[in-house]
Amino acid sequence: MKSIANIVYPVLLHLNKLKNLGIRKDDSIRKKKLIALSNIFTLVICSYMLSMGISVFLAKEHFLATFDFTMLILYIINFIIFMKFRKLEIYSDIIIILVGIMFIYLTITGGKNGTGPIWSIPFPLFALYLKGPRKGTIYSVTFMGLMLLIFNATSVSWIYDYKNKFENYDIISSRIILTQLALYIISFFFSKNRDDLFNEIEAAINEKTNFFINLTHETKTPLILIRNYLERYIEKQGINNELLIIKQNIQKL
Numbered sequence: 001m002k003s004i005a006n007i008v009y010p011v012l013l014h015l016n017k018l019k020n021l022g023i024r025k026d027d028s029i030r031k032k033k034l035i036a037l038s039n040i041f042t043l044v045i046c047s048y049m050l051s052m053g054i055s056v057f058l059a060k061e062h063f064l065a066t067f068d069f070t071m072l073i074l075y076i077i078n079f080i081i082f083m084k085f086r087k088l089e090i091y092s093d094i095i096i097i098l099v100g101i102m103f104i105y106l107t108i109t110g111g112k113n114g115t116g117p118i119w120s121i122p123f124p125l126f127a128l129y130l131k132g133p134r135k136g137t138i139y140s141v142t143f144m145g146l147m148l149l150i151f152n153a154t155s156v157s158w159i160y161d162y163k164n165k166f167e168n169y170d171i172i173s174s175r176i177i178l179t180q181l182a183l184y185i186i187s188f189f190f191s192k193n194r195d196d197l198f199n200e201i202e203a204a205i206n207e208k209t210n211f212f213i214n215l216t217h218e219t220k221t222p223l224i225l226i227r228n229y230l231e232r233y234i235e236k237q238g239i240n241n242e243l244l245i246i247k248q249n250i251q252k253l
Contacts, residue, residue, distance in 0.1 A: 018043055022083055029205070030198045031088060037129055038092055045099060046075050071102055092130045096139055099126060104146060120147055124184035128191040136191060144180045223253050 019039050023032050053068030075098060082091040103120040123143050128136035227250050234243055 021079075022086065029201055033198070034088060034092070034130065038088070038095060041099075041126065041130070042075055042079060042095060045102070046072055049075070049102075067105065071098060074098055096127055096130060099123065100139075100143055100146075103143075104150065121179055121183060124180060125187040128184075128187045133188055133192045137188065140184050144177065144184070147180060148177060219253075223250060226250060 019036050021035075021039055023035050027035070049068045049072040053065050053072060056068065057065035075095075078091065078094045078098070082088070100123065103123055106120070120143075124136075124140040127139035127143070130136070131139060227247075230243070230247060230250065234247070239247075
């Protein structure tokens with residue numbers, strides 16, 4: 001058991017470091033959460049692309065391997081650019097676009113053993129988590145519209161003929177579109193609640209900070225006045241042990 005723990009613990013420690021890459025102490029709670037979430041998605045997708053690229057390359061499917069490795073490189077380049085310029089908005093936009101391209105590609109080509117459409121299902125949740133309800137809705141609706149076109153377009157049949165592959169093609173396509181819609185509705189309300197929670201937390205932190213700033217100001221002003229008048233008194237009358245104790249304690253305060 002100890003040997004397993006010695007292996008698992010360092011791995012989890014390194015994963016936690018990867019999750020927190022690009023986060024600074026002065027970032028807001030919302031920004032920290034979004035960066036960590038973006039890092040987790042990037043880590044998962046990069047791991048998937050790397051493993052799939054290696055597996056399809058060993059299976060001598062070189063075209064698919066080239067796609068997987070190209071997407072992996074694009075993710076890494078995007079992360080390097082983010083680390084340099086720290087533009088979370090652009091970083092999240094590019095991640096969503098890359099994930100959308102990957103899901104659409106897998107859907108068109110059918111994926112391995114016809115599993116392509118399955119990868120398109122998490123996209124609304126992904127977009128809403130990273131961008132919030134308003135912009136996430138635009139991404140999700142656009143993506144679902146593309147899925148609808150892909151499932152019903154005959155122009156992509158030269159890549160992968162769904163109707164010949166599946167006898168129940170219409171049922172499969174309608175189920176995936178309905179699943180997309182249901183998942184979007186669930187993730188919309190969940191994401192909205194998340195944003196409200198972030199706003200409440202930040203408002204509470206700001207209120208606490210302002211309280212301590214005001215308290216410090218209200219305390220420091222009279223203490224400065226007391227100290228100034230005490231120093232004037234000492235200049236005129238001289239100092240003794242009692243006055244020295246008072247002066248030292250005022251300086252501490």
